[in-house]
Each structure stands twice: as structure tokens, then as C-alpha cells.
Amino acid sequence: MSGVYHIEVSEDEDGQRLDRFLQKHLRGTPFGLLQKLMRSGQIRIDSKRVKAATRIAVGQSVRIPPMEDKKHEEKEGISEHDAAFIQSLVIYNDGDIIALNKPAGIATQGGTNINRHIDGMLDALVEKDGVRPRLVHRLDKDTSGVLLLAGSSNMARDMGKIFQGREIRKIYWALTVPAPEMNNGEIRAPILKAGGMGNEKMVVDAEDGLRSSTLFDVVERAHKQLAFVAFWPRTGRTHQIRVHAAHMGCPILGDGKYGGQEAFLEGMDHVKRVHLHAHSIRFKHPKTKKIIEIQAPLADDLKESWKSFGFDVNSNYNAFDDIKKV
Numbered sequence: 001m002s003g004v005y006h007i008e009v010s011e012d013e014d015g016q017r018l019d020r021f022l023q024k025h026l027r028g029t030p031f032g033l034l035q036k037l038m039r040s041g042q043i044r045i046d047s048k049r050v051k052a053a054t055r056i057a058v059g060q061s062v063r064i065p066p067m068e069d070k071k072h073e074e075k076e077g078i079s080e081h082d083a084a085f086i087q088s089l090v091i092y093n094d095g096d097i098i099a100l101n102k103p104a105g106i107a108t109q110g111g112t113n114i115n116r117h118i119d120g121m122l123d124a125l126v127e128k129d130g131v132r133p134r135l136v137h138r139l140d141k142d143t144s145g146v147l148l149l150a151g152s153s154n155m156a157r158d159m160g161k162i163f164q165g166r167e168i169r170k171i172y173w174a175l176t177v178p179a180p181e182m183n184n185g186e187i188r189a190p191i192l193k194a195g196g197m198g199n200e201k202m203v204v205d206a207e208d209g210l211r212s213s214t215l216f217d218v219v220e221r222a223h224k225q226l227a228f229v230a231f232w233p234r235t236g237r238t239h240q241i242r243v244h245a246a247h248m249g250c251p252i253l254g255d256g257k258y259g260g261q262e263a264f265l266e267g268m269d270h271v272k273r274v275h276l277h278a279h280s281i282r283f284k285h286p287k288t289k290k291i292i293e294i295q296a297p298l299a300d301d302l303k304e305s306w307k308s309f310g311f312d313v314n315s316n317y318n319a320f321d322d323i324k325k326v
Contacts, residue, residue, distance in 0.1 A: 009060045012131050012152050019052035083124035092294045098149040101296040104273050108138040145278025146296045158286035169282040172231040175275040176250040179227030184217040187244040191237045202239045204247050212237045214244040217319040222309040230319035
């Protein structure tokens with residue numbers, strides 16, 4: 001057991017919710033226990049009782065009561081393997097914004113039955129200032145590509161506004177089966193979450209679904225059988241591109257969840273996952289005000305599929321070039 005101690009709120013943590021502050025400083029401590037300690041008044045700010053949603057301010061002192069340290073100590077750090085892994089994913093870092101090329105097969109954040117995820121490894125990217133990077137957005141577990149992090153809470157807020165205001169261009173690369181009939185267009189189909197716990201699935205629902213829009217542009221075709229398609233989701237619904245591609249009658253290669261058996265091709269036994277990749281992100285840097293574009297190269301398994309149809313894995317095709325740039 002350890003004694004009572006206090007944690008002072010840093011400038012970077014100003015305005016943060018207390019529960020998030022505690023989860024950051026007390027890694028491995030069950031959230032239920034933290035809630036109990038707040039309800040009972042054992043966790044306080046400047047000697048005052050608090051709630052999970054309480055916003056903290058720079059310079060405040062957060063009281064932490066005696067707790068068992070064993071679980072915290074076991075989970076506080078990350079393994080050398082995971083540290084090296086997350087560091088190897090960095091493709092851009094200017095101190096304010098960090099970009100990773102996330103591989104498929106690993107979740108962005110934790111959840112039910114998810115113990116290993118990107119967010120849990122970010123301590124390995126802490127630099128000299130001691131500030132832990134923050135996720136700016138998420139990618140599905142099965143989707144690879146550009147994933148943005150912010151180097152401070154202020155930058156996270158600024159980037160959040162950019163995402164919310166749609167002042168950003170996110171281009172995804174995918175292989176669809178079959179090829180779309182049109183060379184380009186817009187898919188407008190409201191999306192709603194359906195299914196029970198553990199079997200959730202997004203569906204198109206014209207009456208109750210949320211407004212959803214995705215632009216598509218065919219880069220190359222393999223006759224009518226398959227196409228290399230660029231997608232630009234103008235809204236940010238869960239699984240939006242996958243749902244819209246299937247709704248168009250051209251599911252993404254390897255996407256059995258939304259395309260069923262139609263999403264697989266005979267003779268392509270190496271296809272084990274959804275062929276969807278967050279290729280590039282373009283936006284105005286909140287601090288420098290300069291337009292930056294970050295690109296993530298295709299993973300080896302996707303390169304194999306692209307090359308098997310003669311598609312250029314380093315394509316410079318200017319998808320959506322007729323639309324005003326960010």
C-alpha cells in the first residue's frame with residue numbers, strides 16, 4: 001500500500017476531464033475503482049469533492065488516496081517489443097503532429113476483449129517534454145494507413161475542430177469487386193448501427209440512419225472484375241466506406257462482413273483482410289497555417305494484391321482533382 005499523494009495539473013492537461021486525467025496517471029487501475037474513490041470523496045481537487053466529468057485546471061492539486069500498487073506497476077510500462085513496434089510506425093513528426101502508418105489487425109483503442117492497441121503504446125512516443133501524444137481520430141482494426149496523433153491537448157483540440165468542420169481531405173485506397181459502373185460519383189446513403197452486443201453491424205436505413213456521403217473515383221480497372229478505387233468520406237460514420245461500397249454493389253475485396261462471399265475472388269488465397277487503406281490526409285496545420293499532406297505506403301499484403309492486377313502501388317493519380325482543395 002502507498003500513502004496519500006498529490007498530482008499537480010500541468011499546462012498541457014488544462015481543461016481535461018478528471019476521469020481521463022486519472023486514467024492517464026493511474027494506468028491499470030480499474031475505472032470502476034476510480035469512480036468509487038471519486039464518489040466516496042477519497043479523490044479530491046484542492047480538498048473539494050469531484051465527479052468524473054469535472055474539468056481540471058492548470059495548477060490544481062489532485063489528491064490520490066492509498067491504493068494497491070501491484071496491478072498499476074505491472075501495466076504502467078510497455079514492453080520493449082511494443083515500444084519498438086509503435087516507434088517503427090511513425091512516418092511524420094513535427095513535434096505538434098505525429099502520423100503513424102497503422103497496420104491492419106490492431107485496434108486504435110481498447111475495448112471489450114481488446115488488450116493490445118495503439119493507444120496503449122503511446123507512452124513510447126513521449127519526448128523530452130514528457131507529454132504523451134493523443135489520438136486525433138481512429139481507424140478500424142482491419143484498416144491500415146495514416147493515423148494522426150497530437151503532441152499536446154491544445155493541438156488535439158485544434159485538430160478536432162478541423163475534423164469536425166470537414167476542413168480535411170482523407171483519401172482511402174481500396175480494391176472493389178466488381179468494378180463500379182461509373183468512373184466517379186457520390187454515394188449518399190444514411191447509415192444506422194444495427195445488431196446486438198458483439199454482433200454490431202452498420203446498415204443503410206433511409207428513415208432512421210444518419211446522413212452519410214462518400215465520394216469515389218476509379219483509378220484503374222481490371223475489366224469489370226475488379227477496380228482500384230479512391231474513396232473520400234465526407235462524413236465520418238463507422239465503417240462508412242465499407243457500407244457504401246457494398247451498397248453500391250461493389251464491396252471491398254476481403255470484406256466478408258459487408259460483402260459476404262461476393263467480396264472474395266477465386267485464386268486469391270492470400271486475401272485475409274479488408275483491402276482498405278487510409279492513403280493520405282491533407283489539411284492546414286493549426287500552428288504553421290501551411291497545407292501539409294501525409295501519405296502512408298501500402299502494406300506488403302496489399303502491394304501483392306495491387307501488383308497481381310497490374311495496378312501501380314505508387315500511383316500519383318489525382319483523385320477528386322476537380323474538387324476545391326483543402
